[in-house]
Amino acid sequence: MEWFTATDYWWSRLVFQRALAVVYLVAFLGAALQFRALIGERGMLPVPRFVAQVPFRRAPSVFQLHYSDRFFAAWAGAGCAVSAALVAGLDSHLPLWGAMVLWLVPWVLYLSIVNVGQTWYGFGWESLLLEVGFLAVFLGNDEAGPPVVVLFLLRWVLFRVEFGAGLIKMRGDACWRKLTCLYYHHETQPMPGPLSCFFHHLPKPLHRAEVAANHVTQLVVPVLLFTPQPIATAAAALMILTQLWLVLSGNFAWLNWLTIVLALSAVAFPGTPPDVPGAPLWYEIVVLAVAAGLVGLSYRPARNMLSRRQVMNRSFDPLHLVNTYGAFGSVSRTRHEVVIEGTADDEPREDADWREYEFKGKPGDPRRWPRQFAPYHLRLDWMMWFAALSPAYAGSWFGGLVERLLENDRDTLRLLRRSPFPPDAPPRFVRARLYRYQYTTWRELRETGAYWQRTYVREYLPATRLATRVELRDP
Incomplete structure (x- = not known):
């Protein structure tokens, strides 16, 4: 099927995959360095106690079958090694099925960690990494062009991240509607960065302009992701600029960086792609079947996003395949x-x-x-x-x-x-x-x-x- 792949996005896929692998590497490195005190055998919320109370079907994880600190360290270390191999481009040197298996490995590894991480792994960017990481499995490598349906699903994730965050703000704290939330946010955000104080002391009219621009970026620009090029690239570029502004103003783990990675998948990079053979039939069947399943799972997140009782950062299935996102529906004043x-x-x-x-x-x-x-x-x-x-x-x-x-x-x-x-x-x-x-x-x-x-x-x-x-x- 000629329509199945979009060779114009060959460079987009390459940049996206390498950047996503870096985020995976950071996530596994953090897990390896912090787990003993948080969820280890003598941790504050030990994994053995958790898995004794929660069945496998609610939290599928290899640690439901066996746990020791040494085993967890090896598991997280394997995640670091596979992520580093993906950063180096090992998937490009494998057959198509081998590249898919290689991308599946970090997803399985990190899913097992998140599902026993309890409070320490209850952040929205954990589910976001798993959702994006699962889609990356089906992007393929140099043996086939990027599948159109997977590129569309990546934009669908980016749309939910931005549009969901915009809706929760408009429905939540009145200061978002009054354009005054940034009078407080830079001072009260979870973990300020080195420049947060400077952002806080910006003139109030500029703060109001920032909030207004944020509403446009989150409620209007995401719709443009589904328009033809170069409009979609311009929309993605605007999102990237907004996320870089947030990177400068605070410390939000990899939320902003992963959003940037998602936006990169929608950018049509200049340059002539190499000659890519047509996708094999088995690959087309697998990708279309997975895409159909994910579209079906999108019903509950979409309904939540449009609901007046919208909730933020929730997974609707234990595999974190399609989730709902959002941040700062309310802003602390002190x-x-x-x-x-x-x-x-x-x-x-x-x-x-x-x-x-x-x-x-x-x-x-x-x-x-x-x-x-x-x-x-x-x-x-x-x-x-x-x-x-x-x-x-x-x-x-x-x-x-x-x-x-x-x-x-x-x-x-x-x-x-x-x-x-x-x-x-x-x-x-x-x-x-x-x-x-x-x-x-x-x-x-x-x-x-x-x-x-x-x-x-x-x-x-x-x-x-x-x-x-x-x-x-x-x-």
Whole structure:
């Protein structure tokens, strides 16, 4: 079938595949480096306990069959190796079926991790990576041109990412409709970047223009993805520029980068593609059958997107094949941070020698300038932002974190920037306090060097020792 492939998108497929492989590599690397303290055998939310309670059909994963920290490390390491091979272009040197199998491997590997990752893997970009990664299996290699239906489905994913995010904003917080959300967002977002303070201090009229431009990019431009070239390329390019703006203004793991990767698949790159043979019949049958199944699965995400009760970031099947997305349906007006402190003193008095634990990405020391971590995902730091919103977000894991700090657990301390206690001398008590954080003014920044100013709000967790049960309560 001549219509089945679009050879004009040969370069688009090549760029998309290499960029997607890089995102896979970052995801597996983060899993390998962080899993022991989060979901390992002695982690805050251990995988063995989870799989004992959740059946395979609800969370299909190889770890339902066997789990050990050594096995997980090997699994994540295999993901890194396969991703690196895909970045290097190994799939181009394999027969068509071999390339498809090679692309299927990281999807299967990462699906097994996400489905036992629990709270730590509950972010929308996990499902997005799995959905996009599954479609990449059927894009083929140099032995056939890019299938039109797969290119269409990639645009359908990009449409849902952008249009869904635009709808949730218009239906959610009134500040999006009033064009005022960016008065607060750069200060209250989960993990600010090194330039977030500068974005926050931009003039308010510019903030309003940013919000208006965002609405256009998310509610109008996605429709243009399904128009002929060069309009579709222009729409994708505009989305890429918008995502790069978001990359500069914050740390959103690989969400922005994966959205850019998706947009690249819609760009018609200049240049003459090489001669590509026609697609074999078996390949056409497989691709069309899979596409038909995915179109059928799109019903519930599409219905959710158009519903007045739209929800964000939800999977409708355990394989994460077709999902719904969205972000920041509501925007916090104030920023709160949970600050964890420990003391080696015998009594946890207020005048004891309380020392603060420092995290890698989340705000802590007011004088410490935020760093750029995205696309790398600091999972504990992100969840600490949710914990500050409400103790309900931290009930399942915060107690485990405190216990491991009291033990000077090596794997947990590796997730932090710095522990105030030597490895052989853990604290006797740990407590948590809630502070309000605000950016300093330009003048204060120049005079004091402080990026933040913070104000004590209340006790979050009273002084706790290992014999004490850790329990959080709403104020």
